[in-house]
Amino acid sequence: MTEYLTRLNQAQREAVETLDGPLLVLAGAGTGKTRVLTTRFAHLLLTGRAYPSQVLAVTFTNKAAREMRERVSAILGRPVEGLWLGTFHALGARMLRAHAPLVGLSPNFTILDTDDQIRLVKQVMEAGRLDTRRWAPPAMANIIQRWKDRGLTPERITAAEDTDFAAGQGRAVYAAYQARLKALNAVDFGDLLLQATELLRSNPEVLAQYHHRFRYILVDEYQDTNVVQYLWLRLLAQARRNICCVGDDDQSIYSWRGAEVENILRFEHDFPGAKIVRLEANYRSTAPILAAAAALIAHNEGRLGKTLRPGRTDAEGEPVTVVSLWDSDEEARMVGERIETLRRDGHALAEMAVLVRAGFQTRAFEERLITLAIPYRVVGGLRFYERQEIRDAIAYLRLLVQPADDLAFERVINVPRRGVGEVALRGLHEAARAQDVPLTVAAARLIAEGGLRGKAKEGVAGLLRDLDRWREGLARDGHVAATATLLDESGYTAMWQQDKSPEAPGRLENLKELVRALAEFETLGGFLDHVALVMENEEASAGDRVSLMTLHGAKGLEFDTVFLPGWEEGVFPNQRALDESGAKGLEEERRLAYVGITRARRRAIISHAAHRRIYANWQDSIPSRFLEELPEEQVARAGSAALARDQRIAAPSVFAGNAPLVARAPRTIEAWEARSRPARADAIPVGSRVFHQKFGYGTVTAVDDDRLDIAFEKAGAKRVLDRFVEKA
DNA sequence: TCTGAATAGCTTTTT
DNA sequence: GCTATTCAGA
Numbered sequence: 001m002t003e004y005l006t007r008l009n010q011a012q013r014e015a016v017e018t019l020d021g022p023l024l025v026l027a028g029a030g031t032g033k034t035r036v037l038t039t040r041f042a043h044l045l046l047t048g049r050a051y052p053s054q055v056l057a058v059t060f061t062n063k064a065a066r067e068m069r070e071r072v073s074a075i076l077g078r079p080v081e082g083l084w085l086g087t088f089h090a091l092g093a094r095m096l097r098a099h100a101p102l103v104g105l106s107p108n109f110t111i112l113d114t115d116d117q118i119r120l121v122k123q124v125m126e127a128g129r130l131d132t133r134r135w136a137p138p139a140m141a142n143i144i145q146r147w148k149d150r151g152l153t154p155e156r157i158t159a160a161e162d163t164d165f166a167a168g169q170g171r172a173v174y175a176a177y178q179a180r181l182k183a184l185n186a187v188d189f190g191d192l193l194l195q196a197t198e199l200l201r202s203n204p205e206v207l208a209q210y211h212h213r214f215r216y217i218l219v220d221e222y223q224d225t226n227v228v229q230y231l232w233l234r235l236l237a238q239a240r241r242n243i244c245c246v247g248d249d250d251q252s253i254y255s256w257r258g259a260e261v262e263n264i265l266r267f268e269h270d271f272p273g274a275k276i277v278r279l280e281a282n283y284r285s286t287a288p289i290l291a292a293a294a295a296l297i298a299h300n301e302g303r304l305g306k307t308l309r310p311g312r313t314d315a316e317g318e319p320v321t322v323v324s325l326w327d328s329d330e331e332a333r334m335v336g337e338r339i340e341t342l343r344r345d346g347h348a349l350a351e352m353a354v355l356v357r358a359g360f361q362t363r364a365f366e367e368r369l370i371t372l373a374i375p376y377r378v379v380g381g382l383r384f385y386e387r388q389e390i391r392d393a394i395a396y397l398r399l400l401v402q403p404a405d406d407l408a409f410e411r412v413i414n415v416p417r418r419g420v421g422e423v424a425l426r427g428l429h430e431a432a433r434a435q436d437v438p439l440t441v442a443a444a445r446l447i448a449e450g451g452l453r454g455k456a457k458e459g460v461a462g463l464l465r466d467l468d469r470w471r472e473g474l475a476r477d478g479h480v481a482a483t484a485t486l487l488d489e490s491g492y493t494a495m496w497q498q499d500k501s502p503e504a505p506g507r508l509e510n511l512k513e514l515v516r517a518l519a520e521f522e523t524l525g526g527f528l529d530h531v532a533l534v535m536e537n538e539e540a541s542a543g544d545r546v547s548l549m550t551l552h553g554a555k556g557l558e559f560d561t562v563f564l565p566g567w568e569e570g571v572f573p574n575q576r577a578l579d580e581s582g583a584k585g586l587e588e589e590r591r592l593a594y595v596g597i598t599r600a601r602r603r604a605i606i607s608h609a610a611h612r613r614i615y616a617n618w619q620d621s622i623p624s625r626f627l628e629e630l631p632e633e634q635v636a637r638a639g640s641a642a643l644a645r646d647q648r649i650a651a652p653s654v655f656a657g658n659a660p661l662v663a664r665a666p667r668t669i670e671a672w673e674a675r676s677r678p679a680r681a682d683a684i685p686v687g688s689r690v691f692h693q694k695f696g697y698g699t700v701t702a703v704d705d706d707r708l709d710i711a712f713e714k715a716g717a718k719r720v721l722d723r724f725v726e727k728a
Numbered sequence: 729t730c731t732g733a734a735t736a737g738c739t740t741t742t743t
Numbered sequence: 744g745c746t747a748t749t750c751a752g753a
Binding site for chain 3: 133360613615617
């Protein structure tokens with residue numbers, strides 16, 4: 001019966017069997033975190049400590065939730081029902097729906113996506129006479145989101161915390177935005193947790209009910225939790241204190257969206273008497289890969305401290321390779337060639353990945369892989385519900401459920417074209433605001449009073465009539481039939497059928513998929529929640545393909561071979577991360593590098609190019625400081641510079657018709673380095689004030705050979721080659 | 729209401 | 744260099 005326990009190592013077993021009291025499991029990359037979490041879950045059930053419905057299990061992504069559900073079922077040998085297992089947001093939504101009136105919502109509230117959220121913020125800002133060209137609504141929406149992440153309702157924001165943004169009107173915009181949400185009976189993603197937390201905070205009887213229910217709490221990826229998530233968990237855990245959080249402070253890479261590494265660093269303090277178990281045996285990677293990752297991350301401060309050690313007996317392997325290249329084209333060629341070679345040697349493409357810092361970097365590799373006819377897939381991109389046609393269709397459905405959903409009304413009023421333009425819409429808005437009613441009501445009154453004319457009148461009246469009819473159909477024939485009718489009668493399907501663009505057939509296909517998915521739900525409301533919170537793209541990427549993705553997207557995945565291109569100052573570590581968050585930003589970039597390296601099972605190939613085209617022009621790039629932090633003995637430096645020189649000298653760049661490339665003096669890495677090497681007679685000491693052509697004036701904060709860290713007055717902190725600056 | 733030209737701005741991303 | 748958004752004019 002406890003056979004599943006024998007498959008664990010000592011530390012894992014301890015993490016599984018310590019059932020009572022607060023427990024923090026520090027799980028390094030590849031140390032069997034998911035196995036521990038799922039085994040612990042199953043163990044709770046199998047030992048009779050709890051029924052499935054008495055365990056609260058929280059993840060960040062739907063994928064992680066699905067995986068946990070499947071693996072727990074596998075251990076139990078049967079599907080588990082009645083679980084409170086899901087993402088923070090899905091569980092928050094579930095609680096809110098159950099007690100909506102207590103926070104001033106009705107249970108059929110709408111969940112707005114980021115797009116709706118920004119549109120609403122923009123409307124609120126415009127109503128407050130703020131210049132939305134000077135103050136970008138997406139930035140304002142982001143500020144509000146961060147406030148929500150920190151558990152701050154508008155009332156809790158002190159004047160000191162209000163930003164300079166929006167002329168000090170931030171708080172006011174936030175308050176007005178919340179008022180609009182309430183009027184629309186809607187919540188945004190942040191509210192799912194903020195309001196759920198408010199609910200528990202101000203309704204002790206509700207909280208007590210959940211205390212009674214949840215005997216055990218499991219939390220995945222604890223290092224990624226933000227303040228509200230932490231508060232929500234703490235409220236739920238405070239009575240029984242049976243909370244187990246699993247995470248890795250070294251893999252915290254989401255601070256920019258509100259995650260607080262401090263949550264994990266403070267666990268012992270928050271839950272006195274907490275036990276801490278470290279999982280350090282790595283079963284994924286070879287010894288050189290682990291050594292490289294460990295050496296790199298050791299440069300960070302404020303870690304809880306964990307050392308990955310090889311957990312496999314066959315852990316020897318090839319060294320981590322660092323390849324220096326002339327330019328970004330050569331880098332793409334190098335990656336392409338190595339992939340070809342590996343493929344020829346029988347390695348599966350699905351076991352190779354190219355991990356980049358930023359999305360735009362994938363393009364160079366895509367182009368290269370296309371010319372080489374190597375199948376690939378780009379992971380990430382639009383989610384199912386972010387597609388235009390899906391959002392339109394959902395807006396129609398939302399209107400059926402909630403006639404007061406103004407955002408949905410605005411979205412579909414002129415899609416397909418009904419002759420209702422900006423002018424007519426403004427009229428509707430004014431009437432609605434004056435009478436304090438939803439747009440649909442205002443529209444009906446306006447038509448009755450003759451306030452609309454011509455095409456606009458016909459269009460609006462027609463839609464209102466149709467909506468009523470579809471709503472009757474919904475009650476009579478059920479949501480599947482009603483949706484099919486709606487898409488047909490609204491002319492929405494016809495609109496895409498007439499569209500000649502190459503995407504149109506795919507969009508129609510997606511609409512069919514939507515109706516198919518709809519059939520799996522009992523109610524329209526349940527389906528809308530599913531689409532907003534859960535539904536993902538079917539990965540139409542079956543087959544043996546190389547994966548291209550961002551480092552963020554790669555977290556939690558593993559591959560035999562991992563390519564890590566673009567390790568250059570400014571790209572990685574990313575300049576903006578350094579500008580905005582300084583030393584903290586640098587540490588997070590370093591954790592990202594750590595995540596990247598630890599994705600590799602057998603091979604990691606890191607590269608940097610001396611020249612890179614950024615937007616319009618070519619720029620010299622200096623190697624990332626992270627390269628210097630790798631342990632020399634575990635790394636093979638494989639500059640293809642010599643090869644590059646031979647090729648270039650033998651065949652001067654006739655292809656590159658652009659003169660600059662030919663004319664640029666040093667054409668090899670060595671020559672380029674030689675040019676930059678000659679020790680300057682007039683060395684620039686720390687503290688010097690210097691001038692840089694592009695970045696202006698600054699002060700040298702550190703000197704490393706020919707590299708200078710400079711705090712520029714305008715451009716912020718950067719690392720540049722000394723030959724680019726002069727003493728001021 | 730719709731179209732084409734001008735213009736700003738450009739990490740990472742789940743829900 | 745590309746693209747998403749905004750503005751002027753038909």
